[in-house]
Amino acid sequence: xxxxxRGTRDFTPEEMETRRYYEAMMRSAxxxxxxxxxxxxxxxxxxxxxxxxxxxxxEEIYAFKDKGDRDICLRPxxxxxxxxxxxxxLTNYPRPLKMFYYGPCFRYERPQAxxxxxxxxxxxxxxxxxxxxxxxxxxxxxxxxxxRTGLKDYRIRVGHIGLLKGMLRTAGVEGDQALPILQKLDxxxxxxxxxxxxxxxxxxxxxxxxxxxTKVTGxxxxxxxxxxxxxxxxxxVFEILGHYGFRNLEVDLGVVRGxxxxxxxxxxxxxxxxxxxxxxxxxxxxxxxxxxGGEKVFSTGFAIGFDRTLxxxxxxxxxxxxxxxxxxxxxxxxxxxxxxxxxxxxLRREGVSADMDLMRRNxxxxxxxxxAAGVENVIIVGEKEIETNSVNVRDMSTxxxxxxxxxxxxxxxx
Amino acid sequence: xxxxxRGTRDFTPEEMETRRYYEAMMRSAxxxxxxxxxxxxxxxxxxxxxxxxxxxxxEEIYAFKDKGDRDICLRPxxxxxxxxxxxxxLTNYPRPLKMFYYGPCFRYERPQAxxxxxxxxxxxxxxxxxxxxxxxxxxxxxxxxxxRTGLKDYRIRVGHIGLLKGMLRTAGVEGDQALPILQKLDxxxxxxxxxxxxxxxxxxxxxxxxxxxTKVTGxxxxxxxxxxxxxxxxxxVFEILGHYGFRNLEVDLGVVRGxxxxxxxxxxxxxxxxxxxxxxxxxxxxxxxxxxGGEKVFSTGFAIGFDRTLxxxxxxxxxxxxxxxxxxxxxxxxxxxxxxxxxxxxLRREGVSADMDLMRRNxxxxxxxxxAAGVENVIIVGEKEIETNSVNVRDMSTxxxxxxxxxxxxxxxx
Numbered sequence: 167x168x169x170x171x172r173g174t175r176d177f178t179p180e181e182m183e184t185r186r187y188y189e190a191m192m193r194s195a196x197x198x199x200x201x202x203x204x205x206x207x208x209x210x211x212x213x214x215x216x217x218x219x220x221x222x223x224x225e226e227i228y229a230f231k232d233k234g235d236r237d238i239c240l241r242p243x244x245x246x247x248x249x250x251x252x253x254x255x256l257t258n259y260p261r262p263l264k265m266f267y268y269g270p271c272f273r274y275e276r277p278q279a280x281x282x283x284x285x286x287x288x289x290x291x292x293x294x295x296x297x298x299x300x301x302x303x304x305x306x307x308x309x310x311x312x313x314r315t316g317l318k319d320y321r322i323r324v325g326h327i328g329l330l331k332g333m334l335r336t337a338g339v340e341g342d343q344a345l346p347i348l349q350k351l352d353x354x355x356x357x358x359x360x361x362x363x364x365x366x367x368x369x370x371x372x373x374x375x376x377x378x379x380t381k382v383t384g385x386x387x388x389x390x391x392x393x394x395x396x397x398x399x400x401x402x403v404f405e406i407l408g409h410y411g412f413r414n415l416e417v418d419l420g421v422v423r424g425x426x427x428x429x430x431x432x433x434x435x436x437x438x439x440x441x442x443x444x445x446x447x448x449x450x451x452x453x454x455x456x457x458x459g460g461e462k463v464f465s466t467g468f469a470i471g472f473d474r475t476l477x478x479x480x481x482x483x484x485x486x487x488x489x490x491x492x493x494x495x496x497x498x499x500x501x502x503x504x505x506x507x508x509x510x511x512x513l514r515r516e517g518v519s520a521d522m523d524l525m526r527r528n529x530x531x532x533x534x535x536x537x538a539a540g541v542e543n544v545i546i547v548g549e550k551e552i553e554t555n556s557v558n559v560r561d562m563s564t565x566x567x568x569x570x571x572x573x574x575x576x577x578x579x580x
Numbered sequence: 581x582x583x584x585x586r587g588t589r590d591f592t593p594e595e596m597e598t599r600r601y602y603e604a605m606m607r608s609a610x611x612x613x614x615x616x617x618x619x620x621x622x623x624x625x626x627x628x629x630x631x632x633x634x635x636x637x638x639e640e641i642y643a644f645k646d647k648g649d650r651d652i653c654l655r656p657x658x659x660x661x662x663x664x665x666x667x668x669x670l671t672n673y674p675r676p677l678k679m680f681y682y683g684p685c686f687r688y689e690r691p692q693a694x695x696x697x698x699x700x701x702x703x704x705x706x707x708x709x710x711x712x713x714x715x716x717x718x719x720x721x722x723x724x725x726x727x728r729t730g731l732k733d734y735r736i737r738v739g740h741i742g743l744l745k746g747m748l749r750t751a752g753v754e755g756d757q758a759l760p761i762l763q764k765l766d767x768x769x770x771x772x773x774x775x776x777x778x779x780x781x782x783x784x785x786x787x788x789x790x791x792x793x794t795k796v797t798g799x800x801x802x803x804x805x806x807x808x809x810x811x812x813x814x815x816x817v818f819e820i821l822g823h824y825g826f827r828n829l830e831v832d833l834g835v836v837r838g839x840x841x842x843x844x845x846x847x848x849x850x851x852x853x854x855x856x857x858x859x860x861x862x863x864x865x866x867x868x869x870x871x872x873g874g875e876k877v878f879s880t881g882f883a884i885g886f887d888r889t890l891x892x893x894x895x896x897x898x899x900x901x902x903x904x905x906x907x908x909x910x911x912x913x914x915x916x917x918x919x920x921x922x923x924x925x926x927l928r929r930e931g932v933s934a935d936m937d938l939m940r941r942n943x944x945x946x947x948x949x950x951x952a953a954g955v956e957n958v959i960i961v962g963e964k965e966i967e968t969n970s971v972n973v974r975d976m977s978t979x980x981x982x983x984x985x986x987x988x989x990x991x992x993x994x
Contacts, residue, residue: 167873168628168664170621171652176665179616179679186607186617193600198928200905200935202593203600207584207698208622208654208684209642214582228623230644233688238585240622250582251590260952262938265593270622274647284621292938299938310928409921459581491614507823514612514724521614524676524706524713538674 173275173283180488185286187486188315188476189268192288195311196266199303201290204256204265206247212237217457218246219425228272228283240272245454245467248291253460262294264303268472280443280477289449289469296464298402301431301451302410304466305403308435308447309412311470316484317437320446323383323418324403324433327450328396330422333379337372339363349424351380380420388417396430403431427452431466437478446474492579493520494541496532498548506547509557509572516576520545536562543579587689587697594902599700601900602729602890603682606702609725610680613717615704618679620661626651631871632660633839642686642697654686659868659881662705667874676708678717682886694857694891703863703883710878712816715845715865716824718880719817722849722861723826725884730898731851734860736828737797738817738847739835741864742810747793751786753777763838765794794834802831810844817845841866845880851892860888906993907934908955910946912962920961923971923986930990934959950976957993 170176177185193203212229228240241247244267256263268288277283288311292304305322312320330351334344343366350359356377363373382388386404389397400417407415423432432450440446449468456462479485493513497506506522513520521541523532536544546558551569559578560567570578584590591599607617626643642654655661658681670677682702691697702725706718719736726734744765748758757780764773770791777787796802800818803811814831821829837846846864854860863882870876893899907927911920920936927934935955937946950958960972965983973992974981984992 167667168625168631169668170664171623171625171646171650172648174621174623176621176661176669177619178670179618182617182619185619194931197903198931198933200933202903203596204593205591205596205599207588207590208686209585209588209698211582211585217582228646232585232642234586236585247590250584253581254583255590256592260949264935272622284623295939297938297940299936299940303936303938406921409918410925411922489611489616504823507820508825511824517608517612519612519614521678522713522717524711524717525709526711526713535674 171283173277175282175284183489184476184486185472188479189288189472191314192311192470193266193268195314196290196307199264199307199310201264201266201292201307204248204251204267205269206241206244206251206267208240208270209238210241210247210250212239214246214250214458215239215242218427218454226273226275228274242273243271243469244269244287244289245291245452245469246458248467249454249460249465250458252291252293252463253455253458257460262292262300264290264292266290280440280474282473286472287469288472289467291465291467293455293463293465296430296451298399298406300464301466302403302406304449304468305415305433306407306410306412308433308449308468308470309407309414312435312447312475315475315479317475317479318482319439320414320435320437320478322412322415322433322435323421324400324415324431325417325419325421326396326400326430327422327428327432328399328430329392329394329419330376330379332394332396333372333376334363337363337368337376339366339368345424345426347376348422351377351420352422352424354380354420380422382417382419384416386417399430423448423450427454427457429453429464433468435470437475437481439481440474440478443474446471446478488540491519491521491539491541493518493543493545494532494536494539495520495522495545495547496529496536497523498529498546502547502549502552505552509545509547509575513576513579516580518576518579545575585697587691589696589698597903598890598900599886602893603702603886605728606725606884607680607682609728610704610721613678613721613724615678615680615706615721618662618665618681619683620655620658620665620681622654622684623652624655624661624664626653628660628664628872629653629656632841632868640687640689642688656687657685657883658683658701658703659705659866659883660872662881663868663874663879664872666705666707666877667869667872671874676706676714678704678706680704694854694888696887700886701883702886703881705879705881707869707877707879710844710865712813712820714878715880716817716820718863718882719829719847720821720824720826722847722863722882722884723821723828726849726861726889729889729893730896731889731893732896733853734828734849734851734892735830736826736847736849737832737835738814738829738845739831739833740810740814740844741836741842741846742813742844743806743808743833744790744793744836746808746810747786747790748782751777751782751790753780753782759838759840761790762836765791765834766836766838768794768834794836796831796833798830800831813844837862837864841868841871843867843878847882849884851889851895853895854888854892857888860885860892902954904954904956905933905935906956907932907959908946908950908953908957909934909936909959909961910943910950911937912943912960916961916963916966919966923959923961923989927990927993930994932990932993959989
């Protein structure tokens with residue numbers, strides 16, 4: 167038997183109903199916020215991702231050569247692709263340019279619970295100017311998307327990379343020297359961060375102050391002891407989100423997102439019920455387009471882990487209503503088959519989901535099938551009944567059966 | 581500047597609106613027919629496609645080795661994947677099992693007008709028993725999908741591989757010997773077909789009769805001179821499609837679909853306005869699951885070329901209405917900004933697409949942006965007006981401006 171590749175999934179009809187339901191919900195949240203969808207190819211030139219994240223990423227992705235000896239790879243994420251698209255073709259769009267995307271991404275890593283080699287991301291990127299309004303808009307969209315799904319237990323943690331960078335700079339550490347320190351802090355590997363800070367010439371006291379800073383969490387008021395632009399900026403972001411009506415957020419200066427292109431505000435969303443792999447969203451403001459050969463623009467974006475969000479919803483017991491076919495049309499004999507086709511066609515044209523016996527089953531087997539398939543109603547097309555332009559409709563949940571005129575059938579089933 | 585890979589496309593917000601509109605339309609046609617969506621991985625073990633189509637296919641696809649030295653490839657089509665999924669996991673579902681899918685597929689071929697290396701297919705597969713009802717259901721679904729899109733100029737051409745195979749068998753040619761002949765006939769390469777038939781020992785007369793048969797086209801009555809099961813079968817299929825109300829179909833025995841696993845009815849749909857590359861859908865009944873290690877089941881399916889169908893709609897001048905953001909909310913000064921956020925949040929929560937000034941523009945620049953972005957209404961949040969809980973709403977198409985109470989704003993804009 168040929169199997170699907172390791173770390174990938176097939177989705178059953180039931181799973182796809184759930185997935186499309188939440189995808190549509192997330193899309194409608196974006197549309198109501200004036201974000202518009204874009205789509206980019208499944209594979210890209212590998213250079214796109216090494217430019218963004220360094221050559222080390224090749225180890226973690228599906229990189230290969232095409233028949234023309236070009237280095238291409240399956241995209242591991244979508245921010246790079248969307249910004250490349252912006253640089254190539256979208257620079258003349260009015261700003262702010264607010265975009266969202268949804269699709270599969272790929273990482274070559276050891277598959278484990280909740281981690282797949284093919285996984286889905288839903289995300290957004292807004293390109294414009296670096297204002298607290300813009301950052302609040304993007305955090306607000308992420309929050310609205312999660313709110314609409316019905317997820318209850320999640321926390322939005324907002325930090326500012328500028329605070330940590332500022333403190334390191336004061337201690338004489340910046341640029342390429344600061345990045346590996348930030349990466350260790352991002353992973354909460356404090357000993358390694360300490361070693362790097364000391365190697366960079368920082369005093370033990372400054373190093374401890376930096377580490378202490380990454381442990382600052384709580385309401386916006388926890389920033390009162392800090393000075394400078396970053397604090398004022400975050401206060402404005404929190405104020406705007408308050409006006410929008412969002413309450414479920416807190417400061418967490420431990421949100422570092424250890425990548426060089428993040429410039430200011432950074433945020434993450436956790437669903438604590440997921441345990442160790444609890445992060446379902448990450449984002450922030452960044453500057454990336456100039457790396458791809460475009461003008462420098464300020465951007466803010468996020469990516470939601472679609473699969474993990476669905477897992478979190480499942481753990482909370484949130485589930486969309488199962489789809490069931492409304493009508494299964496069964497002719498009692500060959501003589502009423504023609505009428506049964508006509509009724510099926512009429513229902514389908516009117517948007518009522520309808521099935522018909524395609525296997526030439528007898529009445530008993532047809533009812534057995536209707537039951538197994540979870541059909542809502544069986545429409546029995548009988549000889550006597552069609553003389554009066556009626557059919558019998560049996561409700562499969564209650565077993566109740568009533569005679570319905572064909573002209574009233576759509577209204578009854580809708 | 582880093583470019584997208586050759587033969588792939590990025591889709592702008594406008595293009596995505598069109599694509600999602602038609603995707604949703606096609607999906608709703610499937611749902612109303614009781615078909616249910618499935619999804620399979622973007623890449624598969626290469627073996628899946630060589631098993632189905634022979635080793636020659638490797639030349640035409642994105643095949644590569646992953647880091648674990650496994651032969652994998654980007655899927656060139658979805659029927660093989662869906663049937664593999666069925667064999668692996670879905671054999672216990674009630675039959676008929678009616679599935680549909682939508683997604684990107686990949687072929688390594690020279691990009692040209694209307695042919696891309698990454699392209700999208702929308703298709704369906706029904707697994708059950710080989711009845712004319714099943715085949716009519718599948719052709720009917722393809723027809724309904726196209727009907728719903730609004731496409732007017734298309735032709736459904738239905739053939740039966742059994743008629744040609746029968747004639748070849750009578751002349752002593754079958755199995756592996758027949759396949760290359762069918763492939764030439766499929767491509768209307770008559771000279772090559774003639775040579776192969778003669779080499780297989782057929783008389784010139786029989787060869788000419790076979791070729792003449794592939795030129796039989798017209799209403800179902802053109803089959804009156806043929807005898808046998810295939811004729812009766814197609815007559816039943818046409819009769820059922822007539823009951824369903826489909827008229828736009830004809831017999832075309834030149835539809836051959838030169839692949840070994842097709843067993844009986846085969847069909848194609850053309851949109852003549854597309855010129856040389858006019859085929860937008862192809863399908864038929866086939867037997868494939870046993871090749872992948874499963875039980876033998878009879879299946880009928882089709883794939884619609886999503887990109888070409890959209891191109892055909894465009895050529896017919898059919899276009900979905902452009903999406904425009906309903907409301908662009910502009911505070912007249914800092915004092916009304918808080919109220920503006922609240923109004924924006926209210927509209928969004930009620931499902932009205934709403935944007936707000938995120939760039940701290942002045943009133944004049946905000947109107948210029950609203951115009952460029954194609955916003956429907958500008959909501960002006962003024963100091964005097966909010967004292968009476970009202971805002972001014974300017975309709976950007978007519979220039980008309982009226983005072984609207986905030987509590988009536990959602991109703992007015994919806």
